[in-house]
Amino acid sequence: MQSLFERGPTLRTRLLLTLAFAALMIFLDHRLNTMQPVRSFLSTLVAPVQYLAVLPEQVLDRLVYLAQTRSALREENEALSRELQELQMAVQRLNFLENENARLRQLLGSDVRQTSRRMVAEVVAVATDPFSHQVVVNKGFANGVYEGQPVLDDQGIVGQVLSVGRNTARILLLADQSHAISLRAERNDIRVLAQGFGDLQRVELKFIPHSTELEEGDVLLTSGLGGVFPEGYPVARIVSIDRDERLQYAKVLAEPFSQLDRIRSVLLLWPADATESPVYDEAVDTELDTELEPTTEAANDVD
Amino acid sequence: MWIKSGLPPLLLSYVVAMVLMVMPLPSMLEAWRPDWLSLLIIYWLLAIPHRVGVGTVLILGLLADILMGSVFGIYATALLIMAYPAIRHFQRIRNYSLTQQAIIVGMLILVKRAIVYELEHVLNDAVFQLPYLYPVLSSAIIWPWIYLILRQYRRRYAIR
Numbered sequence: 001m002q003s004l005f006e007r008g009p010t011l012r013t014r015l016l017l018t019l020a021f022a023a024l025m026i027f028l029d030h031r032l033n034t035m036q037p038v039r040s041f042l043s044t045l046v047a048p049v050q051y052l053a054v055l056p057e058q059v060l061d062r063l064v065y066l067a068q069t070r071s072a073l074r075e076e077n078e079a080l081s082r083e084l085q086e087l088q089m090a091v092q093r094l095n096f097l098e099n100e101n102a103r104l105r106q107l108l109g110s111d112v113r114q115t116s117r118r119m120v121a122e123v124v125a126v127a128t129d130p131f132s133h134q135v136v137v138n139k140g141f142a143n144g145v146y147e148g149q150p151v152l153d154d155q156g157i158v159g160q161v162l163s164v165g166r167n168t169a170r171i172l173l174l175a176d177q178s179h180a181i182s183l184r185a186e187r188n189d190i191r192v193l194a195q196g197f198g199d200l201q202r203v204e205l206k207f208i209p210h211s212t213e214l215e216e217g218d219v220l221l222t223s224g225l226g227g228v229f230p231e232g233y234p235v236a237r238i239v240s241i242d243r244d245e246r247l248q249y250a251k252v253l254a255e256p257f258s259q260l261d262r263i264r265s266v267l268l269l270w271p272a273d274a275t276e277s278p279v280y281d282e283a284v285d286t287e288l289d290t291e292l293e294p295t296t297e298a299a300n301d302v303d
Numbered sequence: 304m305w306i307k308s309g310l311p312p313l314l315l316s317y318v319v320a321m322v323l324m325v326m327p328l329p330s331m332l333e334a335w336r337p338d339w340l341s342l343l344i345i346y347w348l349l350a351i352p353h354r355v356g357v358g359t360v361l362i363l364g365l366l367a368d369i370l371m372g373s374v375f376g377i378y379a380t381a382l383l384i385m386a387y388p389a390i391r392h393f394q395r396i397r398n399y400s401l402t403q404q405a406i407i408v409g410m411l412i413l414v415k416r417a418i419v420y421e422l423e424h425v426l427n428d429a430v431f432q433l434p435y436l437y438p439v440l441s442s443a444i445i446w447p448w449i450y451l452i453l454r455q456y457r458r459r460y461a462i463r
Contacts, residue, residue, distance in 0.1 A: 011357075011391065014356065015383060015386075015387050018360070018379075019380060019384070021361065021379075022361065022364065022380040022383060023380065025365065025375045025379065026374055026376035026377065026422070026426070028375070030375075038375075039369065042366070042369045043369055045369075046321070046366055049318060049322050049370065050370070052318075052322045053323075053325045053326040056326075057327060125325040125326075125327070125370070127370075127371045127372045129371045129372075130435050131373075131419075131427065131429035131435075132371070132423075134372045136325075170372050177427070177429065177430065178428075197430065198430050261330055262330070
């Protein structure tokens with residue numbers, strides 16, 4: 001039962017002690033970066049919360065799936081097999097070009113580009129804090145995910161892995177204000193640096209002179225220079241160029257190809273030179289992997 | 304006795320608040336998501352201050368930091384500073400009407416959000432956006448229902 005008089009240290013002392021502890025945590029984490037092991041351990045600890053958070057959505061999806069009629073499924077199936085056929089034809093062509101490219105590169109005496117491996121991961125939680133754009137996916141170091149790993153979806157680059165727990169990994173989206181990525185314009189190979197500024201639909205290109213040859217609608221690809229992202233993946237399209245002479249640089253905004261505000265599943269990429277390798281855990285994953293293996297690197301791609 | 308009555312329901316309420324905090328929502332509702340964890344902490348601080356104190360708030364704050372992916376300690380600091388007036392004046396706030404309580408809760412959550420923003424601004428150059436303060440309003444509006452539901456919950460499971 002509570003007593004009228006407090007025992008032990010006063011409220012103010014306790015508050016100051018805990019505040020000092022929190023301040024120490026901020027210092028250790030932000031200035032010294034020493035909290036990574038603790039962070040990794042605690043992410044593993046809170047992973048069930050994140051899995052619980054997506055449970056209703058998954059149940060709903062399942063119900064929608066169960067409620068689908070037979071004819072709708074058949075139609076969808078037909079459309080998908082048509083699409084698959086088209087894609088397979090494109091892949092045949094791609095394999096031919098890939099081999100030709102490798103041969104030509106050998107002739108030129110430059111390194112042959114290595115294939116990379118990938119794994120599909122589902123988004124299980126979002127950070128609702130508008131100051132940091134991150135999502136959590138359901139693969140962790142148990143699957144070979146590592147810090148700084150490139151992440152993409154079917155449209156383009158999404159971001160990179162920020163921290164890893166046992167079965168979860170946190171992904172920093174490229175629209176986050178602490179994220180910058182080195183890009184190259186597809187049309188004229190101009191190198192640019194794209195930084196997020198908090199808007200999920202936009203990134204800003206930094207240090208662009210007023211006389212730039214970039215134009216609205218230009219497609220930007222990864223340049224492969226930062227060492228994190230492999231070369232040649234689509235990232236964004238330029239949507240506006242403001243050549244205001246009063247500003248030091250032109251203000252160039254680009255729109256990422258991937259819909260960062262509604263990503264559901266992402267692709268984790270292991271470049272050929274990565275020290276870690278993917279660990280496919282479930283039967284589904286391995287099945288998919290072995291199925292795709294015979295059709296010569298359909299699961300892999302050139303970077 | 305260290306383990307007092309109703310510990311599992313109390314812990315369960317923390318888990319539920321954290322689940323609601325990270326649950327994906329449609330983007331239209333996203334900006335208005337009430338600050339569940341703060342609401343829950345304020346309620347327990349007002350209802351059982353001899354049991355839920357700054358230690359609990361610190362631990363929940365650090366877990367919130369992990370869930371939100373922010374620098375370790377930001378949420379902990381903000382929640383602690385928010386908790387102080389609530390613990391200090393719990394006897395007075397308890398006796399207010401629900402509307403008055405809602406206003407106080409809104410102000411506490413405003414303080415919490417302002418601190419989180421300031422820390423993020425200093426540490427990570429965060430840019431202020433007005434939608435970040437929408438939850439202040441939605442939390443204050445939802446408070447009376449939270450209060451009544453949690454009171455029922457507390458009585459049912461004899462959390463004392």
